[in-house]
Amino acid sequence: xxxxxxxxGILSLTLLCCLTFAVTALAEDVIKVGFNLxxxxxxxxxxxxxxxxAEMYLKDINAKGGLEVGGKMYKLDFVFMDxxxxxxxxxxxxxxxxxxxxxxxxxxxxxxxxxxxxxxTCNDNRVPMISPWSTNxxxxxxxxxxxxxxxxxxxxxxxVADFAAKxxxxxxxxxxxxxxxxxxxxxxxxxxxKWEEKMGADAVVAFESxxxxxxxxxxxxxxxxxxxxxxxxxxxxYNQVALIIQQARDLGYKGHFMGSDAWGTPDLIKLCGDxxxxxxxxxxxxxxxxxxxxxxxxxxxxEMYGDxxxxxxxxxxxxxxxxxxxxxxxxxxxxNLRKMRKxxxxxxxxxxxxxxxxxxxxxxxxxxxxxCAVVVRISDKGxxxxxxxxxx
Amino acid sequence: xDFIIQNILNALQWGSxxxxxxxxxxxxxxxLLLINFAHGDIFMVGAYIAFFVATLLLxxxxxxxxxxxxxxxxxxxxxTMVLTAGVGxxxxxxxxxxxxRKGAHRLYVVITALMCGLVLEYSNLTVLGASRKKxxxxxxxTIWHFGDISVTNLKxxxxxxxxAVFVFLNFIVTKTKIGMAMRGISYDKFAIPLMxxxxxxxIVFTFILGSSFAGLAGLLFAMSYPILEPFMGxxxxxxxxxxxxxxxxxxxxxxxxxxxxxxxxxxGVVSVFPSTYRDLFAFSILLMILWxxxxxxxxxxxxxxx
Numbered sequence: 001x002x003x004x005x006x007x008x009g010i011l012s013l014t015l016l017c018c019l020t021f022a023v024t025a026l027a028e029d030v031i032k033v034g035f036n037l038x039x040x041x042x043x044x045x046x047x048x049x050x051x052x053x054a055e056m057y058l059k060d061i062n063a064k065g066g067l068e069v070g071g072k073m074y075k076l077d078f079v080f081m082d083x084x085x086x087x088x089x090x091x092x093x094x095x096x097x098x099x100x101x102x103x104x105x106x107x108x109x110x111x112x113x114x115x116x117x118x119x120x121t122c123n124d125n126r127v128p129m130i131s132p133w134s135t136n137x138x139x140x141x142x143x144x145x146x147x148x149x150x151x152x153x154x155x156x157x158x159x160v161a162d163f164a165a166k167x168x169x170x171x172x173x174x175x176x177x178x179x180x181x182x183x184x185x186x187x188x189x190x191x192x193x194k195w196e197e198k199m200g201a202d203a204v205v206a207f208e209s210x211x212x213x214x215x216x217x218x219x220x221x222x223x224x225x226x227x228x229x230x231x232x233x234x235x236x237x238y239n240q241v242a243l244i245i246q247q248a249r250d251l252g253y254k255g256h257f258m259g260s261d262a263w264g265t266p267d268l269i270k271l272c273g274d275x276x277x278x279x280x281x282x283x284x285x286x287x288x289x290x291x292x293x294x295x296x297x298x299x300x301x302x303e304m305y306g307d308x309x310x311x312x313x314x315x316x317x318x319x320x321x322x323x324x325x326x327x328x329x330x331x332x333x334x335x336n337l338r339k340m341r342k343x344x345x346x347x348x349x350x351x352x353x354x355x356x357x358x359x360x361x362x363x364x365x366x367x368x369x370x371x372c373a374v375v376v377r378i379s380d381k382g383x384x385x386x387x388x389x390x391x392x
Numbered sequence: 393x394d395f396i397i398q399n400i401l402n403a404l405q406w407g408s409x410x411x412x413x414x415x416x417x418x419x420x421x422x423x424l425l426l427i428n429f430a431h432g433d434i435f436m437v438g439a440y441i442a443f444f445v446a447t448l449l450l451x452x453x454x455x456x457x458x459x460x461x462x463x464x465x466x467x468x469x470x471x472t473m474v475l476t477a478g479v480g481x482x483x484x485x486x487x488x489x490x491x492x493r494k495g496a497h498r499l500y501v502v503i504t505a506l507m508c509g510l511v512l513e514y515s516n517l518t519v520l521g522a523s524r525k526k527x528x529x530x531x532x533x534t535i536w537h538f539g540d541i542s543v544t545n546l547k548x549x550x551x552x553x554x555x556a557v558f559v560f561l562n563f564i565v566t567k568t569k570i571g572m573a574m575r576g577i578s579y580d581k582f583a584i585p586l587m588x589x590x591x592x593x594x595i596v597f598t599f600i601l602g603s604s605f606a607g608l609a610g611l612l613f614a615m616s617y618p619i620l621e622p623f624m625g626x627x628x629x630x631x632x633x634x635x636x637x638x639x640x641x642x643x644x645x646x647x648x649x650x651x652x653x654x655x656x657x658x659x660g661v662v663s664v665f666p667s668t669y670r671d672l673f674a675f676s677i678l679l680m681i682l683w684x685x686x687x688x689x690x691x692x693x694x695x696x697x698x
Contacts, residue, residue, distance in 0.1 A: 044522030179668055209667045213627055215617040218402035219662035226395050226540065239524055243617055250535060251398070252542035271526045271619055 031067065031333065032077045033323065034097030036108035036118055041085025042212060043237055045267045046110050049313040050132065052305050054078055054107070057320045067324060070332035079103060083114050090114030094121045094129075102337055105129065105326070105344050107319045110312050111237075111262075112136035112183035119146040126338065128345045130322055132315035135261065136186045140367050147348055147367040149319045149356065150261070150284060153183075157190035159282045159373045159390045160233060160258055161198060167280070168256050170230035172205045176220055176244060178236055179209035187235040187260055205229050210240075221248050231256040238265050242272035249275060256280075265310045269382035277380050284311040285358045286374050286386035294357040311358065318356035325351055394540035399663045400656075405547045405616065407655020408554035412609035413632035414639065414647035415561060416602035422565075422642040423574050423598045424492075426501050430483060430508040432629010434603050437512055438476040438610025439527075439620050440520075445471045446528050465530040472611045473604035480603025481596055483508050489592070509626075516622040527618035550612050557605050558648045565644055570597060578642070638678045640691025649689060654678070 035054055037047035058078050061067055066075040079101045083090035090109045097103050098121075105128040109115045115134035122129035123143040131139055131148045135156055140146045164170050173195050177188035192204045205227040208220040224232060225248065234244055234257055241263055248257075259281030268276060287298055287308045297317060301309040327333075329347030334340040353362045354369075361369035372391040376384045413435050420428040445468050451458040459467070487504050534545045565571040573594045576584045585591050614620060631654060639650025654674065661673040681689065 040517065040522040044524075048523075179666075211667060211670075213623075214667075215619075215624070216402075216406050216659075218406070219399060219659045220667060222395065222398045222402060223663060226398075239619055239621075242526075242619055246618070250533075250542060250544045250547075252535065252537055252540070267523070271524060273526070 029066070029072070029074050030077045031069075031074045031327065032079060032101065032103045033320075034094075034101055034103035034106040035078060035080045036083050036090055036093045036097065036106055036114070037080060038085040038110060038114065039080070039082040041083075042239065043085050043111060045238075045265050045310075046133070046312050047082070047085075049265070049310050050108065050110060050316040051080055053301065053309060053313040053316040054080070054320060056301060056304060057317060061324075067327065069327055069330070072333070074333055083109055083118070085111065085114065087114055087117045090118040091121050094118040094127075095125075098122070098125050098127050103127070104337070104340055105323055107132065107316065107323065110134065110316075111181070112139055112186065113181045115139045115148075116182050119143055122146060126345075127341050128323075128326070128348055130319040130348070132319040133261075133312045134183070136182050137368075138182065138186070144349070144367070145345055147322065147363075149315045149322060149358070149361070149369060151371050151373055152368055153187045153190050155392060156260060156282055156373060157187055158194045159375070160191055160260065161194045162390070163280065163282070163375050163388070164231055164233070164256075164258050165198065168231050170256075171199055172203055172227075172229045173199075174206040174208070174224040174227060174229035174232045175204060176208050176210065176217065176224060176232060176234050176236070178212055178240065180212045181237070183262065184235050184237075185209075188233070191233055191235070214240075215243060217244050217247050218251065221251050221253070224248070225251050225253045229255065231258055233258050235260040235262065237262050238268040239271060241268060242275070245272060245275045245279070261311060264376070264384065265312075266307055269378070274380075276378050277382065278378065280375055280377050280387060282373050282375050282390075283384075284374065285314055286376050286384055288383055289386050293355075297357045314358045318354070318358050318361075321356060322348065322351065322354055325354060395663075398541050399659055401541070401543055401547060403656040403659035404551045404652070405655075406659055407652035408550045409609055409613055409628065409651075410632045410635045410654050411554050411648050411651025412557060412605055412612075413629060414636035414651040415557065415644065416606045417633050417636040418639075418641055418644060418647035419561070419574075419598050419602045421636070422578050422644075423595060424488075424501075425498060425578075426488065427505065427633070427641075428602070429502065429505040429629075429633070430512060431602065431606060432625040432627075432632065433509040433512040434476060434480050434483070434625070435606040435610050435613070435629060436516070436620075436622065436625030437479050438472060438603075438607030439614040439624065440516065440525070440610075441475045441479075441607060442468055442472040442611035442614050443525055443527055443620055445475070446530060450528055461528075461530045461532070468530065468611060469608065472607045476607025476610065477600045477604040480599045480606070484596060484599045489595075509629075513622050513626065520622070522622075525620040527614040527620060529618070530615060546616055550616060553608065553612060554648075554651075557608065558644065561601065561605075562644050564601070570594065574598060634675070634678060638681050638688055640688030643688070643690040643692075646688055646690035 039047040066073040081093040083093045110133035112134040115131040116138045119139045123145045129146045135153045178184040206224040257279045261283040263281040264283040326348035330343035359371045361371040375387045377387045379385045449459045449464040635650035635654040636647045639646025657674045661670045
């Protein structure tokens with residue numbers, strides 16, 4: 001028995017030594033970054049695209065020997081965590097990344113529905129967070145630790161309104177949005193305010209909502225169609241867009257649809273088919289006809305994964321770029337995690353402009369980038385064609 | 393007026409799915425007094441089976457047989473129903489029958505059913521991944537316009553199918569010998585074997601009926617709302633179960649009426665109020681119906697069910 005205890009004592013000691021060694025070894029030359037992504041749930045494509053872009057970045061930088069901070073090379077280590085496209089899971093994923101994985105900073109969540117609550121968690125725990133794709137103002141509002149790479153809905157809403165007024169000669173509009181999604185609801189309200197300011201008090205003839213899991217929109221669409229709007233604005237995720245457009249056509253609606261950046265995934269065409277051809281949406285970048293660094297990114301992504309990167313993939317790439325810049329600005333890697341996180345936050349906050357592949361961005365004091373939006377037309381082949389660019 | 397008629401048509405279509413699924417709940421409950429909570433997920437499996445059968449028959453990736461959409465649709469109906477019935481029967485064999493043999497309390501069988509539903513959902517998620525599937529178009533869509541009212545041929549087909557299934561099941565249960573045996577088991581499970589009626593065969597037959605119509609509902613649902621995901625059966629399954637209870641669970645007319653009632657209330661609420669009120673109002677109304685008649689609309693207190 002005593003023998004057993006002695007042996008197990010030695011064994012655990014050895015293990016402990018190995019562990020401490022491993023931990024210190026890790027802490028010394030590895031910078032750990034967490035990713036809070038929707039790998040399952042309502043928008044799995046978004047998580048998958050972001051993950052692919054991140055893995056490409058990781059491969060690039062580690063092939064070069066890592067990231068140089070303060071004259072020393074550090075390898076990057078990415079930890080991917082699934083938030084199931086749910087708000088509460090996004091908070092859990094953020095906490096897990098902060099407490100168990102002990103990451104220096106977090107990239108994601110993508111959608112505002114998850115980014116708004118997870119942003120609160122990161123801010124409270126004093127961990128820098130960059131959301132690649134969230135456009136809702138609340139994500140970063142009064143949260144010094146939260147940053148983003150996308151433009152904001154107060155900018156996107158007017159872009160949509162101006163474009164529709166010009167292109168369709170529209171006087172009246174209808175809106176159908178997802179009430180349980182911060183992104184969709186926020187953008188719908190911003191658009192409504194802008195359109196009514198532009199066209200008069202009753203210019204939004206129908207303002208209808210639905211829930212996330214809904215599949216039948218016929219009651220809402222019957223109301224919308226009977227109000228005879230010039231076009232319907234649908235700031236919704238791609239899976240719902242495919243159902244909404246088809247059901248509106250079934251109910252005899254023949255007019256235009258206009259969407260927002262949540263439309264911008266190749267899956268939209270797979271699910272929606274030719275119902276979506278000829279419709280427009282505002283987004284962060286257009287893959288067709290890109291140039292320079294953007295084209296290099298698109299070509300390499302295509303070569304690695306076989307499909308065109310959607311905007312969230314490009315924005316994830318830019319978010320990692322921003323974070324790397326922030327770490328460089330921090331000057332050195334502190335082994336004290338809390339100090340390191342603070343240094344990275346200061347580094348991020350001191351970025352004044354950044355040449356990203358989704359356009360160059362300037363940052364305001366809130367940590368939000370000021371950048372251009374693109375309006376895209378879905379061609380008859382299902383490609384996202386550049387239509388026009390709108391800058392603030 | 394047009395607005396109301398259009399919404400009645402919308403409600404008829406939406407209610408048809410509730411009715412079709414509620415019929416499956418009611419059949420199994422009628423015979424076994426078991427709430428088969430996996431039924432909503434059998435509906436989901438039906439939709440996926442329809443998807444794979446349809447893509448296999450249509451071809452496109454070089455794998456398929458390259459049949460025309462119309463032929464595919466005609467073959468899809470029986471194939472989906474048979475294969476989905478297979479899944480239902482397998483569940484009965486693997487999960488419910490062993491428990492029944494051991495004389496487990498009904499509660500444990502209900503919990504097992506809940507687990508089976510989760511197993512179906514997550515095995516789908518694991519095997520096929522989270523990305524959604526687009527159901528191919530099998531029926532060339534025709535939209536008929538009457539003034540401001542628009543009806544698609546698919547909408548009509550769904551409503552007709554729901555009514556036909558109801559009439560068929562009603563006939564089976566009330567007019568045939570096997571239906572009589574089903575009612576017999578419901579009445580007294582212990583005396584029936586003494587009459588020389590093979591109780592297991594009848595139970596399997598019930599599962600075949602319930603699951604094959606869940607499969608049909610899955611096929612029609614996938615054609616109407618052509619985007620499939622692993623959790624699509626969950627909420628619609630729960631709601632159909634509630635519809636069956638309000639109608640009087642165990643009664644076929646009850647499931648049918650309950651399904652359409654829920655469809656009408658949901659569409660009605662959304663067409664007047666914002667969508668957030670839908671479930672609140674819908675289920676408050678159903679709750680009130682149960683207050684007044686706790687056995688459900690067609691339910692009878694503790695006698696023969698089905």
